[in-house]
Every structure is written in C-alpha cells, then in structure tokens.
Amino acid sequence: MESFEIKNDYIELIALLKATGIAETGGHAKKIVDAGEVQRNGLIETRRRAKLVRGDRILIFGRCYKIE
Numbered sequence: 001m002e003s004f005e006i007k008n009d010y011i012e013l014i015a016l017l018k019a020t021g022i023a024e025t026g027g028h029a030k031k032i033v034d035a036g037e038v039q040r041n042g043l044i045e046t047r048r049r050a051k052l053v054r055g056d057r058i059l060i061f062g063r064c065y066k067i068e
Helices: 013-019 026-034
Strands: 002-004 038-040 057-060 063-067
Touching (some): 013 038, 013 057
Parallel strands (some): 002 063
Antiparallel strands (some): 057 063
16 A cells, blocks of 8 residues: 655545556546546545545555555
C-alpha cells in the first residue's frame, strides 16, 4: 500500500488519478472512473469528483493508496 498525502481537507478522485500518474489526462481519468475500475474503501466509486479524505483507501489496477 502506498500513502498519498493531501494538503487540504480533500482531493477529488480524478485529481488523485492524475497526481499518481495512473491517468495521463483528465479525460483518461474520467474514462477509468466511468469504467468502474476504482474502488474506494472496498466499494466501486463512480463519482468522478468524489471528495477523498484522510483515511480513505483507493484500489485501482492492483495498486492501493491510503489518503493521509
């Protein structure tokens, strides 16, 4: 599991995908979310702009991130 530190209260899901390099562009990030490839705390997350907060765990393509 990798840690991803946020500086504010939250980060939007598509911003996380771009910041971690999983998505190359915002459009690519949207396609990944729309395809149901992202799990948040064990559940599929389909909201592109879901606000991820400290303690959330994101699983995408076999990579797990803990928001801190």
